[in-house]
Amino acid sequence: xxxSLSDLEKRVLAVLQKGFPITLTPYQDMARxxxxxxxxxxxxxxxxxxxxxxxxxxxxxxxxxxxxxAGAMVVWQVESERVEEVGTMLAGFPQVSHAYERPASDxxxxxxxxxxxxxxxxxxxxxxxxxxRACGVDKYRQxxxxxxxxxxxxxxIKGV
Amino acid sequence: MxxxxxxxxxxxxxxxxxxxxxYEVIAAKVGADVDEVFRRVQLLVGEGAIRRLGASLxxxxxxxxxxxxxxxxxxxxxxxxxxxxxxxxxxxxxxxRDNEFNIWFTxxxxxxxxxxxxxxAIRLKLGLGPxxxxxxxxxxxxxxxxxxxxxD
Numbered sequence: 001x002x003x004s005l006s007d008l009e010k011r012v013l014a015v016l017q018k019g020f021p022i023t024l025t026p027y028q029d030m031a032r033x034x035x036x037x038x039x040x041x042x043x044x045x046x047x048x049x050x051x052x053x054x055x056x057x058x059x060x061x062x063x064x065x066x067x068x069x070a071g072a073m074v075v076w077q078v079e080s081e082r083v084e085e086v087g088t089m090l091a092g093f094p095q096v097s098h099a100y101e102r103p104a105s106d107x108x109x110x111x112x113x114x115x116x117x118x119x120x121x122x123x124x125x126x127x128x129x130x131x132x133r134a135c136g137v138d139k140y141r142q143x144x145x146x147x148x149x150x151x152x153x154x155x156x157i158k159g160v
Numbered sequence: 161m162x163x164x165x166x167x168x169x170x171x172x173x174x175x176x177x178x179x180x181x182x183y184e185v186i187a188a189k190v191g192a193d194v195d196e197v198f199r200r201v202q203l204l205v206g207e208g209a210i211r212r213l214g215a216s217l218x219x220x221x222x223x224x225x226x227x228x229x230x231x232x233x234x235x236x237x238x239x240x241x242x243x244x245x246x247x248x249x250x251x252x253x254x255x256x257r258d259n260e261f262n263i264w265f266t267x268x269x270x271x272x273x274x275x276x277x278x279x280x281a282i283r284l285k286l287g288l289g290p291x292x293x294x295x296x297x298x299x300x301x302x303x304x305x306x307x308x309x310x311x312d
């Protein structure tokens with residue numbers, strides 16, 4: 001599906017993707033950059049919030065600084081008829097931030113993906129073991145992150 | 161980080177107000193003075209507790225496509241591979257992980273064809289076989305909630 005955004009929406013996106021300025025009036029400052037009124041920007045954002053394009057506005061907090069220093073991606077090999085049930089069950093763990101079904105293949109037979117967080121590695125291991133017991137799936141792999149290579153917000157509009 | 165810092169962090173994470181003067185709304189919510197709240201936000205940004213303030217968008221609903229991908233590269237190739245992959249502006253996150261598929265990354269592009277094209281270009285640049293690249297788009301979303309409570 002190609003992007004069906006209006007010119008105004010594209011201009012908003014080009015400024016929005018750079019993150020909010022840390023000022024007392026971030027919307028006013030972004031609106032000025034886009035070249036529109038503050039009220040117009042707020043209208044676009046409210047419309048996006050209502051139709052689901054905008055998930056959330058807020059701070060991205062460092063896991064480490066708030067005491068959640070450890071995290072792992074855990075991939076699960078689940079029989080296709082149990083994906084719905086197991087996915088819902090794993091998503092119910094408060095330590096899980098993301099839970100997705102993704103396609104399995106011969107090279108990589110895992111179809112459920114979860115991001116699990118905890119204060120330290122031992123706590124993450126404990127949670128993962130509890131998740132495995134709860135859903136009765138023992139074919140899983142825990143992938144430790146050795147290094148973050150890149151972390152950047154999405155570039156929707158290039159060259160701005 | 162004291163109690164007020166945690167209250168501010170929580171308010172900032174959960175629902176940054178869509179209002180001309182958002183910090184006044186937050187100040188009223190946490191029962192503090194707006195200047196004090198904003199000063200603390202600046203400090204939290206400065207010390208890295210807040211990585212970014214911004215909008216989290218649904219790339220699919222905006223008309224874009226995204227995926228999670230992984231490549232299986234030789235130990236000696238990791239530095240070159242991570243550079244090749246990170247150079248694409250479409251790559252938002254990339255990680256080195258302790259697995260035979262050792263570099264994992266997320267991609268956002270205009271459509272699935274563009275994603276396939278980038279993955280194929282990466283594969284060729286790194287001299288990998290077809291089985292050394294995984295393209296794992298979301299088929300079903302069960303949960304997406306990257307908000308964290310500040311530990312007490």
